[in-house]
Amino acid sequence: MSASLPIDPERQRLVNAALLAILPERCVLSAPEDTRPYECDGLAAYRQLPMLVTLPDTEAQVLAILNLCRELNVPIVPRGAGTGLSGGALPLANGVVISTARMNRIVRMEPLSRVAVVQPGVRNLAISDAAAQHGLYYAPDPSSQIACTIAGNVAENSGGVHCLKYGLTVHNVLRVRVATIDGDIIELGGESLDAPGLDLLAVFIGSEGMLGIVTEVTVKLVPKPEKARVIMASFDDIVTGGNAVARVIGAGIIPAGLEMMDRTSVRMVEPFVKAGYDTDAAAILLCEADGTALEVDEEIARMTEVLSNAGASAIAVSQSEAERLRFWSGRKNAFPAAGRISPDYYCMDGTIPRKRLAQVLTGIAKMEETYGLRCANVFHAGDGNLHPLILFDANKEGEFARAEAFGAAILALCVEVGGTITGEHGVGVEKIGSMCVQFSSAELSAFHAVKRAFDVHGLLNPDKAIPTLNRCAESGKMRVSAGLLRFAHLERF
Amino acid sequence: MSASLPIDPERQRLVNAALLAILPERCVLSAPEDTRPYECDGLAAYRQLPMLVTLPDTEAQVLAILNLCRELNVPIVPRGAGTGLSGGALPLANGVVISTARMNRIVRMEPLSRVAVVQPGVRNLAISDAAAQHGLYYAPDPSSQIACTIAGNVAENSGGVHCLKYGLTVHNVLRVRVATIDGDIIELGGESLDAPGLDLLAVFIGSEGMLGIVTEVTVKLVPKPEKARVIMASFDDIVTGGNAVARVIGAGIIPAGLEMMDRTSVRMVEPFVKAGYDTDAAAILLCEADGTALEVDEEIARMTEVLSNAGASAIAVSQSEAERLRFWSGRKNAFPAAGRISPDYYCMDGTIPRKRLAQVLTGIAKMEETYGLRCANVFHAGDGNLHPLILFDANKEGEFARAEAFGAAILALCVEVGGTITGEHGVGVEKIGSMCVQFSSAELSAFHAVKRAFDVHGLLNPDKAIPTLNRCAESGKMRVSAGLLRFAHLERF
Numbered sequence: 001m002s003a004s005l006p007i008d009p010e011r012q013r014l015v016n017a018a019l020l021a022i023l024p025e026r027c028v029l030s031a032p033e034d035t036r037p038y039e040c041d042g043l044a045a046y047r048q049l050p051m052l053v054t055l056p057d058t059e060a061q062v063l064a065i066l067n068l069c070r071e072l073n074v075p076i077v078p079r080g081a082g083t084g085l086s087g088g089a090l091p092l093a094n095g096v097v098i099s100t101a102r103m104n105r106i107v108r109m110e111p112l113s114r115v116a117v118v119q120p121g122v123r124n125l126a127i128s129d130a131a132a133q134h135g136l137y138y139a140p141d142p143s144s145q146i147a148c149t150i151a152g153n154v155a156e157n158s159g160g161v162h163c164l165k166y167g168l169t170v171h172n173v174l175r176v177r178v179a180t181i182d183g184d185i186i187e188l189g190g191e192s193l194d195a196p197g198l199d200l201l202a203v204f205i206g207s208e209g210m211l212g213i214v215t216e217v218t219v220k221l222v223p224k225p226e227k228a229r230v231i232m233a234s235f236d237d238i239v240t241g242g243n244a245v246a247r248v249i250g251a252g253i254i255p256a257g258l259e260m261m262d263r264t265s266v267r268m269v270e271p272f273v274k275a276g277y278d279t280d281a282a283a284i285l286l287c288e289a290d291g292t293a294l295e296v297d298e299e300i301a302r303m304t305e306v307l308s309n310a311g312a313s314a315i316a317v318s319q320s321e322a323e324r325l326r327f328w329s330g331r332k333n334a335f336p337a338a339g340r341i342s343p344d345y346y347c348m349d350g351t352i353p354r355k356r357l358a359q360v361l362t363g364i365a366k367m368e369e370t371y372g373l374r375c376a377n378v379f380h381a382g383d384g385n386l387h388p389l390i391l392f393d394a395n396k397e398g399e400f401a402r403a404e405a406f407g408a409a410i411l412a413l414c415v416e417v418g419g420t421i422t423g424e425h426g427v428g429v430e431k432i433g434s435m436c437v438q439f440s441s442a443e444l445s446a447f448h449a450v451k452r453a454f455d456v457h458g459l460l461n462p463d464k465a466i467p468t469l470n471r472c473a474e475s476g477k478m479r480v481s482a483g484l485l486r487f488a489h490l491e492r493f
Numbered sequence: 494m495s496a497s498l499p500i501d502p503e504r505q506r507l508v509n510a511a512l513l514a515i516l517p518e519r520c521v522l523s524a525p526e527d528t529r530p531y532e533c534d535g536l537a538a539y540r541q542l543p544m545l546v547t548l549p550d551t552e553a554q555v556l557a558i559l560n561l562c563r564e565l566n567v568p569i570v571p572r573g574a575g576t577g578l579s580g581g582a583l584p585l586a587n588g589v590v591i592s593t594a595r596m597n598r599i600v601r602m603e604p605l606s607r608v609a610v611v612q613p614g615v616r617n618l619a620i621s622d623a624a625a626q627h628g629l630y631y632a633p634d635p636s637s638q639i640a641c642t643i644a645g646n647v648a649e650n651s652g653g654v655h656c657l658k659y660g661l662t663v664h665n666v667l668r669v670r671v672a673t674i675d676g677d678i679i680e681l682g683g684e685s686l687d688a689p690g691l692d693l694l695a696v697f698i699g700s701e702g703m704l705g706i707v708t709e710v711t712v713k714l715v716p717k718p719e720k721a722r723v724i725m726a727s728f729d730d731i732v733t734g735g736n737a738v739a740r741v742i743g744a745g746i747i748p749a750g751l752e753m754m755d756r757t758s759v760r761m762v763e764p765f766v767k768a769g770y771d772t773d774a775a776a777i778l779l780c781e782a783d784g785t786a787l788e789v790d791e792e793i794a795r796m797t798e799v800l801s802n803a804g805a806s807a808i809a810v811s812q813s814e815a816e817r818l819r820f821w822s823g824r825k826n827a828f829p830a831a832g833r834i835s836p837d838y839y840c841m842d843g844t845i846p847r848k849r850l851a852q853v854l855t856g857i858a859k860m861e862e863t864y865g866l867r868c869a870n871v872f873h874a875g876d877g878n879l880h881p882l883i884l885f886d887a888n889k890e891g892e893f894a895r896a897e898a899f900g901a902a903i904l905a906l907c908v909e910v911g912g913t914i915t916g917e918h919g920v921g922v923e924k925i926g927s928m929c930v931q932f933s934s935a936e937l938s939a940f941h942a943v944k945r946a947f948d949v950h951g952l953l954n955p956d957k958a959i960p961t962l963n964r965c966a967e968s969g970k971m972r973v974s975a976g977l978l979r980f981a982h983l984e985r986f
């Protein structure tokens with residue numbers, strides 16, 4: 001938990017006056033009662049009151065703000081809806097927040113090309129709502145989809161429960177229009193399968209607001225599947241459940257969703273949601289098929305067979321759309337349910353190779369004893385993206401610190417088995433220390449060099465996502481790369 | 494066609510001696526009879542004898558060559574099998590070619606994880622051959638797959654006739670190990686769906702050898718479909734055929750392959766291959782379904798219905814694997830067939846939005862008159878990737894120049910309708926002028942900045958893929974970005 005730094009009132013007056021000279025009054029917030037809602041994102045343990053908040057209505061205003069901040073050397077923190085879970089939108093005491101929430105217009109729907117062009121502040125679900133009349137939707141569905149914005153999704157490369165089959169944001173965004181810190185507008189990507197030049201679209205997606213401000217996004221729309229059904233399978237032990245996931249994928253099936261919950265999660269959720277979950281099972285697996293009726297029935301039959309052979313102790317298949325939604329309701333309400341049984345929880349976001357699921361779950365169970373805290377495991381099993389929920393009480397002396405240490409240990413285990421420290425929530429401020437574990441100094445230097453290519457001034461969301469080499473060295477986590485020969489030219493890269 | 498520049502013999506002796514001090518003799522070629530095979534790639538109109546050719550056996554040797562070249566300020570041209578079609582591997586008179594052809598070992602097959610780890614010089618088809626015993630294969634299938642190497646595929650982000658459904662190289666490569674010009678080894682990407690930090694893997698794939706030398710590639714393997722069938726549909730006019738492509742995709746079908754050939758191509762191929770094509774049709778469409786037997790039969794029925802409704806004048810469906818291969822044989826032999834009826838041909842590679850197919854084909858037909866040359870259209874219709882084959886005779890005064898102008902006009906039309914100047918063949922030296930049409934100065938500056946982030950010395954494949962701003966300005970093609978406000982800080986970016 002970080003202490004909020006004080007704001008320099010003179011500097012605030014100066015920058016505020018300069019902003020008001022170029023923007024309408026409604027677009028600049030400076031009073032603490034107005035800026036307070038921006039002091040944190042979904043990772044509320046980290047808070048900082050921003051010096052100023054700007055709410056541009058147009059791309060021209062975004063460019064004007066960027067030009068002004070560059071000239072006055074003011075750091076910038078971009079913000080969508082503030083639903084992020086890694087502190088990526090944590091403000092700075094000497095910085096300006098640029099919220100794109102007001103640029104929330106759907107510019108164009110092209111049902112025949114299956115494309116929507118939207119402003120950055122359009123909510124994820126609003127795109128699907130607008131596309132519904134054409135039988136289409138926008139596939140990535142993060143849990144926060146009712147609130148989170150498309151530009152925030154671009155910043156974090158958001159996923160969702162269907163990303164195993166339909167991909168992450170990077171697989172569903174065709175083009176972004178970006179205002180650079182130098183005051184240029186550049187367009188990255190295009191509607192073709194490939195584009196000439198370097199693939200800067202992919203670098204931009206997931207760059208956590210460090211490379212530019214999104215002013216427009218072109219997304220791919222996909223047809224709503226005719227039908228969907230979900231299997232709920234129970235397992236008597238978590239290792240068998242973890243191995244069943246590998247067996248489903250190994251059989252050549254890509255389910256529309258493949259989610260797992262352990263007993264702690266199931267028992268946490270069931271009294272609250274009444275999803276009909278098997279509370280005796282060590283773990284349950286939700287396994288969805290979508291497509292035409294014929295495809296769905298065939299895939300459900302194949303998945304049922306694979307899960308039986310993999311040792312499922314019970315299998316139920318949704319017999320109606322209402323039952324399908326009920327099966328999902330438990331999974332989708334896991335986070336609120338955690339809030340119901342524990343004063344606080346800390347949601348982790350590591351990924352691991354599928355074949356390591358059983359090993360990592362066993363490791364986390366051991367850590368519960370080490371750190372004296374409970375952990376509920378809810379995860380996107382199909383793509384190996386874990387969301388361990390560490391339950392703690394911030395009012396109890398030392399529990400937050402222990403929860404943070406428990407979280408870091410989980411991420412270190414993820415890296416150890418060949419995984420990564422974040423699946424879809426981003427690095428932000430939360431996991432910046434774990435980046436030293438994940439990457440070598442040469443790899444971090446490559447990240448910094450690309451960051452400088454877009455933002456030589458270092459003004460866009462500074463000190464997030466990529467740790468400095470100094471920071472890694474000081475924390476004692478600096479990793480030497482696996483190269484056969486090593487020539488460190490750190491200054492130069 | 495470019496004139497070959499002379500090699501400075503003194504410089505050649507110096508660099509040769511330095512290389513022989515660190516490499517075995519078999520790894521360095523300097524005599525013109527040995528270096529001659531490296532003077533061009535598949536775009537044979539451009540030729541240049543390299544100063545020296547190196548053939549490293551190991552990653553350590555690659556690093557040693559890079560360190561030496563950096564210290565002696567020698568430019569480097571990386572090379573796979575030399576099958577590229579845009580001159581990306583065209584050597585330099587003062588440069589060293591690094592061919593990774595000898596690093597051709599399959600390091601590891603992991604059938605359960607569906608992953609193969611291979612050295613850079615492994616041929617595309619060799620991966621699928623090695624994976625076949627596990628019922629798996631590597632999906633991207635460029636026409637040159639029997640010869641081209643995986644590192645070349647990475648450099649060009651290669652596609653193939655199945656990329657509509659299975660994606661390009663960028664969608665099928667999980668990780669690359671890269672030797673940087675600074676002598677570091679970095680690993681980009683990973684086996685998870687998403688990775689923390691900037692997505693440098695995507696930027697690297699398709700970067701045409703400008704960012705580093707690939708020393709190892711981890712690719713995704715996919716299960717061989719149980720069955721495949723192909724529809725051959727005839728159309729009386731090309732506009733109806735073009736619209737039928739949009740209708741198939743519009744119906745929510747993603748065929749495994751969706752290829753179109755115009756009458757010129759069909760009549761060029763049929764006498765040579767005897768594929769059974771309809772030589773009276775204005776265009777034919779090949780439309781493939783793959784999957785389980787049930788899925789294939791259902792998809793073939795749906796596609797047949799859509800194509801009939803879209804105005805197909807005749808429809809045939811392959812009744813056996815032999816017939817399916819015969820239907821494809823014409824398409825796959827289009828390039829050799831062009832060589833049979835015309836002394837020379839120039840293969841273009843533009844992409845366009847699918848809905849513009851009919852408009853662009855009509856435009857190309859008009860250009861045939863303007864430039865006095867014939868053009869056969871063969872293309873990946875599903876993803877709007879055109880391969881117009883401009884037929885000419887290099888021995889006839891002015892025909893090559895007219896073919897080049899015809900090609901540039903086709904690419905300009907592609908950009909005009911919202912497409913791009915290359916689908917899968919890369920920019921290389923061939924299309925570097927067209928990049929000025931495609932991108933604004935701010936966008937080109939962003940490319941250069943990222944290039945510098947990896948190669949501040951400018952030694953890796955210089956003067957390829959991304960034109961300098963000066964070059965664009967001199968050619969009169971500099972495009973001002975579409976921004977509402979423009980602040981050009983070209984020096985700074």
